[in-house]
Amino acid sequence: MAGPAHPxxxxxxxxxxxxxxxxxxxxxxxxxxxxxxxxxxxxxxIIYFFVGFLAIKIVGxxxxxxxxxxxxxKALENPIYIVFHVISLISVIFVAVRFFRLFPKxxxxxxxxxxxxxxxxxHAGLYVVWxxxxxxxxxxxxxVIL
Amino acid sequence: MKTLLxxxxxxxxxxxxxxxxxxxxxxxxxxxxxxILMPLGIVxxxxxxxxxxxxxxxxxxxxxxxxxxxxxxLLVLPLWKGAHHVRSLLIDFGGGERDGIVGTVxxxxxxxxxxxxxxxxxGI
Numbered sequence: 525m526a527g528p529a530h531p532x533x534x535x536x537x538x539x540x541x542x543x544x545x546x547x548x549x550x551x552x553x554x555x556x557x558x559x560x561x562x563x564x565x566x567x568x569x570i571i572y573f574f575v576g577f578l579a580i581k582i583v584g585x586x587x588x589x590x591x592x593x594x595x596x597x598k599a600l601e602n603p604i605y606i607v608f609h610v611i612s613l614i615s616v617i618f619v620a621v622r623f624f625r626l627f628p629k630x631x632x633x634x635x636x637x638x639x640x641x642x643x644x645x646x647h648a649g650l651y652v653v654w655x656x657x658x659x660x661x662x663x664x665x666x667x668v669i670l
Numbered sequence: 671m672k673t674l675l676x677x678x679x680x681x682x683x684x685x686x687x688x689x690x691x692x693x694x695x696x697x698x699x700x701x702x703x704x705x706i707l708m709p710l711g712i713v714x715x716x717x718x719x720x721x722x723x724x725x726x727x728x729x730x731x732x733x734x735x736x737x738x739x740x741x742x743x744l745l746v747l748p749l750w751k752g753a754h755h756v757r758s759l760l761i762d763f764g765g766g767e768r769d770g771i772v773g774t775v776x777x778x779x780x781x782x783x784x785x786x787x788x789x790x791x792x793g794i
Contacts, residue, residue, distance in 0.1 A: 554762075563762060569755025572689070573779075575697065576748040580787045582704070583745060586727065587793030590720035597718070601709040609705025616701060619751075620694050627691075654695050661699030666707070667717030670726060 689751030745787030
């Protein structure tokens, strides 16, 4: 197997007569709208970290008994938690919308003899599962079902 | 470190992929009800009092502890999405020189969190 290409592989053997500056990333690279959306998508990882650990704490309190559980539920009424959860909800919806749009494009053209369904079908399917699960979980937590 | 991360790349990507897909799908309803609607009083928090929460989170279907499995996925998978995306963000802003140590620390946090999450679910 061939080794990785050298980054200077395409450079001329001797330097040209024209002086060239070394490539430099513009200082405003992050402000381009496409890059900004991409960075925002990555930055949701910070929210997922916090929301994951907070959820672990909440479930952990359930194992500690009724007093700890009631205290945890009361603590969630703190405006800081509410604002954090609103930001989290916005982040989760942003991730879902962006990821579900990208997902059909990332599918292989075929896996053996099987071909994946058309992109719009996959896209719609993801939304159906997401909204269905969200409705199911919301109704279960709210005590409407189960 | 970097070599180890490259060897573990399929596992890391698997957990990241499940985190972004299943984690996102499960988190939406959780955040909406437990984090917003109940604290604001739009949904009565008594609907998820201790006794009912215990019952709900230990619901089984055909002998399979389906609620605990879903809850474990909800707690564990977002951590892997978080670890991988924070790593990616730090590469974008800080370059790849320290990626080996940064990635290792982030995935270790995800591993510790995963153990804590599974422990929390098992402790219900």
